Amino acid sequence: xxxxxxxxxxxxxxxxxxxxxxxxxxxxxxxxxxxxxxxxxxxxxxxxxxxxxxxxxxxxxxxxxxxxxxxxxxxxxxxxxxxxxxxxxxxxxxxxxxxxxxxxxxxxxxxxxxxxxxxxxxxxxxxxxxxxxxxxxxxxxxxxxxxxxxxxxxxxxxxxxxxxxxxxxxxxxxxxxxxxxxxxxxxxxxxxxxxxxxxxxxxxxxxxxxxxxxxxxxxxxxxxxxxxxxxxxxxxxxxxxxxxxxxxxxxxxxxxxxxxxxxxxxxxxxxxxxxxxxxxxxxxxxxxxxxxxx
Numbered sequence: 001x002x003x004x005x006x007x008x009x010x011x012x013x014x015x016x017x018x019x020x021x022x023x024x025x026x027x028x029x030x031x032x033x034x035x036x037x038x039x040x041x042x043x044x045x046x047x048x049x050x051x052x053x054x055x056x057x058x059x060x061x062x063x064x065x066x067x068x069x070x071x072x073x074x075x076x077x078x079x080x081x082x083x084x085x086x087x088x089x090x091x092x093x094x095x096x097x098x099x100x101x102x103x104x105x106x107x108x109x110x111x112x113x114x115x116x117x118x119x120x121x122x123x124x125x126x127x128x129x130x131x132x133x134x135x136x137x138x139x140x141x142x143x144x145x146x147x148x149x150x151x152x153x154x155x156x157x158x159x160x161x162x163x164x165x166x167x168x169x170x171x172x173x174x175x176x177x178x179x180x181x182x183x184x185x186x187x188x189x190x191x192x193x194x195x196x197x198x199x200x201x202x203x204x205x206x207x208x209x210x211x212x213x214x215x216x217x218x219x220x221x222x223x224x225x226x227x228x229x230x231x232x233x234x235x236x237x238x239x240x241x242x243x244x245x246x247x248x249x250x251x252x253x254x255x256x257x258x259x260x261x262x263x264x265x266x267x268x269x270x271x272x273x274x275x276x277x278x279x280x281x282x283x284x285x286x287x288x289x290x291x292x293x294x
Contacts, residue, residue: 005058014097021183022190063125095140098129098142101120105249111207111256145209147180147182159224163235163237164235171238176248210265210266223276230288
């Protein structure tokens, strides 16, 4: 039996990764509502659209972004509020993407039982969405550490683009995180959706991160090393530590996800390798001739 998975977003880097990944997911059929931004704020429009699609699972990424800069009430919290109300009387599983930004960042790492304490408006918005979704009986909230990808605005592209453009890639070396790639997030979402479609009843709050932690300095140095091995790097890294206004630590514990869904984490270097491979496959003209001929 095919199960319909509704992805609320089509345009973000994460949505594009999920769309590409679910195309290969067998009995999961991915669909979209094709609503304009303002229509997500109209309860009657959203409810009618859900009636037409009749999804079994909703993955909500509306307003979510890798770097959090796009988060706003109009694009994140309010559409989620409308969606939640439309789903309240429906037999649908609701998966909400969230972020480490709901935490203070003052601990070395955070688990699901830690009390959220956002340090900025972005974190407050993510937390508000979590509280809305948590009122549904069949819900999953998936918090993520640093998310990296070959496209979009995220820590990886923030580093690789200046390196190849002859500019300085600004980092805050002392920040700590456990990076996960877009492809890794797709792997987790796909596994969750498949198990839900097979009758799994694992609801609530989950974290996902890589199996190990690094500083932003360590991550950037590894990006620079790998990129330099494939093409000419004309830029450099610039550590701006001391001006950090974001959480110090984005590291998340992932044990509950392992216990409930059997999903094993991978290392951040594995995630980096996968995303860099995708990046170079879309930018083959930047490879050094020696690499191209091998």
